[in-house]
Amino acid sequence: MVQSVIKTVIARYRTILENQKEWIKPVFKKPQYDLVWNRDYSLSESYFSVNTLEGHVKLPYFSQGMEKYFDHAVYKFGTAKLVKKHGKYFLHIPVTFEVDESNMNDICNVVGIDRGVNFIAVTYDSKHKTRFFNGKKIKQTRAKYAKLRKELQMRGTPSSRRRLKAIGQRENRWMQDVNHQVSKALVESYPEHTLFVLEDLSGVRNATERVRTRDRYVSVSWAFYDLEQKLTYKAKQKRCSVIKVDPRYTSQTCPACGHTEKLNRNKKLHRFRCKTCGYQSNDDRIGAMNLYRMGINYLVDSQVPDTVTAEHDSAVKGAVNHPAM
Numbered sequence: 001m002v003q004s005v006i007k008t009v010i011a012r013y014r015t016i017l018e019n020q021k022e023w024i025k026p027v028f029k030k031p032q033y034d035l036v037w038n039r040d041y042s043l044s045e046s047y048f049s050v051n052t053l054e055g056h057v058k059l060p061y062f063s064q065g066m067e068k069y070f071d072h073a074v075y076k077f078g079t080a081k082l083v084k085k086h087g088k089y090f091l092h093i094p095v096t097f098e099v100d101e102s103n104m105n106d107i108c109n110v111v112g113i114d115r116g117v118n119f120i121a122v123t124y125d126s127k128h129k130t131r132f133f134n135g136k137k138i139k140q141t142r143a144k145y146a147k148l149r150k151e152l153q154m155r156g157t158p159s160s161r162r163r164l165k166a167i168g169q170r171e172n173r174w175m176q177d178v179n180h181q182v183s184k185a186l187v188e189s190y191p192e193h194t195l196f197v198l199e200d201l202s203g204v205r206n207a208t209e210r211v212r213t214r215d216r217y218v219s220v221s222w223a224f225y226d227l228e229q230k231l232t233y234k235a236k237q238k239r240c241s242v243i244k245v246d247p248r249y250t251s252q253t254c255p256a257c258g259h260t261e262k263l264n265r266n267k268k269l270h271r272f273r274c275k276t277c278g279y280q281s282n283d284d285r286i287g288a289m290n291l292y293r294m295g296i297n298y299l300v301d302s303q304v305p306d307t308v309t310a311e312h313d314s315a316v317k318g319a320v321n322h323p324a325m
C-alpha cells in the first residue's frame with residue numbers, strides 16, 4: 001500500500017513534467033490505492049481479497065451481474081483502483097478481453113446514423129427502415145442546466161462558483177449516461193457485422209452549422225464526440241465497425257435522384273423536398289439515408305477487386321446510388 005502511494009505520487013509528478021510547460025504543484029485530494037491483480041488483490045465469485053497494512057483481508061461482496069468475468073480464459077482483471085468517494089469505498093476493476101477484428105468483407109448490414117438535437121439519432125439501415133431516437137427530453141434537460149448555469153454565473157459569489165462547477169459535472173455525467181443508453185440501444189438493435197456510418201464532425205464550423213439552436217455548439221459537439229466513442233467501443237465488442245464520412249451535402253442531397261441543392265432542405269420546417277424529382281421526407285431522415293448510401297459505397301470501394309468483375313461492380317454501384325424507396 002505504501003509502495004502504491006509512492007508510485008502514484010511519482011507517476012503524477014512525471015505526467016506534469018511531461019505535459020506542462022509550467023510547474024504545477026499536484027494536489028492529492030482523494031485517497032486512492034492502486035491494486036495489482038494477484039499481488040495486492042484477488043477476486044472470486046464470493047470474495048474480494050486485499051492486502052492491507054494489517055495483513056490479508058477477505059471480504060464478501062455482491063457479485064451479481066459479474067458472473068461472466070470469472071471466465072479467466074476470456075477475461076483478464078487488471079490493476080484496480082480503490083477510491084473513497086462520498087464516504088464510501090469503490091473498487092474500479094478494468095477488464096480486458098480480445099475480440100476478433102471485424103472484417104469489411106463480413107459486413108452484412110449498413111446503418112447510417114444522423115446525429116442532431118431534435119433527434120439525438122436517426123438511423124437508416126439495409127432493410128430500408130428508419131428509426132428515430134427522440135432528443136426532445138434531452139434538449140429540455142439541457143436547457144434547464146443552461147438556465148441554472150446562467151443564474152449562478154450572474155451571482156458570481158464563491159459559493160455560486162462552487163455550485164456551478166458541481167452542476168457542470170452533474171450535467172456531464174447525465175449526458176454520458178444518455179449516450180451510454182443510446183449507443184447501447186443502437187448496437188443491440190442490429191446484428192453482428194454491422195457497419196455504422198457517422199458524419200465526421202471534427203470540423204467545428206460544421207458542428208455549429210448542424211445545430212442552429214440556442215444550445216451552445218461546444219457542448220453539443222462534445223456530446224456527439226462522446227456518443228461516437230461509446231458507440232465505437234460497444235460496436236467492437238459485437239464485431240461491428242464504425243466509419244466516419246465527409247458530412248458535406250448529406251442534408252442537401254436527394255437520396256432518390258442524387259440532385260444536390262441547398263434549397264432541397266427547409267431547416268425551419270425540418271422538411272426535405274427535392275427540387276428535381278419531388279422526393280419528400282423529414283430532413284434528419286435524409287441525413288441518415290445519405291450516410292447509409294455512403295456506407296454502401298465505402299463497402300463497394302473496399303471490396304477485394306478479384307472477387308467482382310468490372311461489370312458486376314458497376315451494377316452494384318448503380319443499384320446503391322438509387323436505393324429502392
Ligand SMILES: [Zn+2]
Binds near residue numbers: 254257259274276279
Ligand atoms: Zn430527387
